[in-house]
Amino acid sequence: MSRQIVLDTETTGLSAVDGDRVIELGCVELLNRKLTGRNLHLYFNADRDSHEDALRVHGITTEFLADKPRFHEKAEEIRAYLEGAELIIHNAPFDMGFLNKEFERVGMPSLTSMVSGVIDSLLMARDIFPGKRNSLDALCDRLEVDNSGRDLHGALLDAELLADVYINMTRGQEQLLSSDAHSSGSKSASAALVKKIDFSQFDLPVILASDAELAAHDDVLTQMDKSSGGKTIWRKLA
Template sequence: MRYVVLDTETTGLEVRQGHRIIEIGCIEVAGRQVTNKHFHEYVNPQRAVDEGAFQVHGISDEMLADKPVFSAIAERFLNFVRGSTLIIHNAAFDIGFLDGELDRLNLGKMADHVDGVIDSLTMAREMFPGKRNNLDALCDRLGVNNSHRQFHGALLDSQILAEVYLAMTRGQDSLVIDLSAGQGGATDATIELASLQLPEPEPGADELALHARYVQALDKEVKGACIWTTLTTTPLAVNDAA
């Protein structure tokens, strides 16, 4: 399955008040790896950016004056996301704005072009009930570095969200497959990964450093030594990862 992590920036909060998209950023994720394929465009909304929105993303009317309108980038955008499953934080907001743009061009809705949408905010609320679950809070909780994030930007936020989503789903240890059997509907089959002969590549120095930082974050979360630290037999390059 092909995933596309998507984020938008807009002129304001309410599509029903005529607010428009001014930036789209998309990152492809395949095989639980962020690929080098991405889509990024600034868009001339043909209206002013609200001051409150500008304070969030820092994108001014002057910056957008020479950018293409949405109709000029719509085909390339749809070609990039077509057939994928989208991963979006607070998906209703972005999908609402994208549907509004497509409707103006008689191009249907996003549901007509993609296989589905995963709302990472809904996932986070289920995993961490009662806690703050915006992107910054999840970065702190999951050990994802967002120190370079001064403003909200669609491509930057997509890159961060891709790391957050992979961290949130890292604990999967089996593959659940939906089997559409023609007699009696769909059933679930579970394949235990332990039963498969999978390759075991040796991690590189960068991967070991990332792992060490992640384990440090786990230790901090539990205010002590997490079970991984207790059971591991491989020394971690903690000092190198700091």
């Protein structure tokens, strides 16, 4: 049984190394790509204020967190929930860096060592939609996932939205796996699906791209080059 956890955090700032802390953790469980409703949602008293920019993003005040548990009080519960699962995170290095640091502070193994693997949905989206905006909001709009209730960032809401986005982005994989399962047991069935076609009997025209199509193609390549920070190689090859 495939168990995946879609995970998101909110933090006091951008640098775990410089002492910023996790203040909210939201997790959504998927079993065989189906939502189970067995989610985990926690707030933490970080014993420090959020930076102004971070506060504008998530709106979680120090006053609200004053009576919430510290991370070390919930660390074992988090470990038990996440252990052995495959994590799905948007911009995974950010959240993993913070959570690894939190577990390090309480003398526990890193989150990386607890889970079976991590899927970065941001990298996946960049592969599927090169040259496009691939923020969570942009993906929700593109994949028709309703994010109308997302005025501020919230870890659980964002994890729920990301779960829908991930399922939509990988829906073709589910169909492929289903097809493989039906066909793998019978060589004769596979053979029946394969029909060789002799293309020499056809007079196939060569259709060249128009100037407008070439310009549009060049524009897409330029956007991809910019989004990768100039790391593409086709310009050099050209």
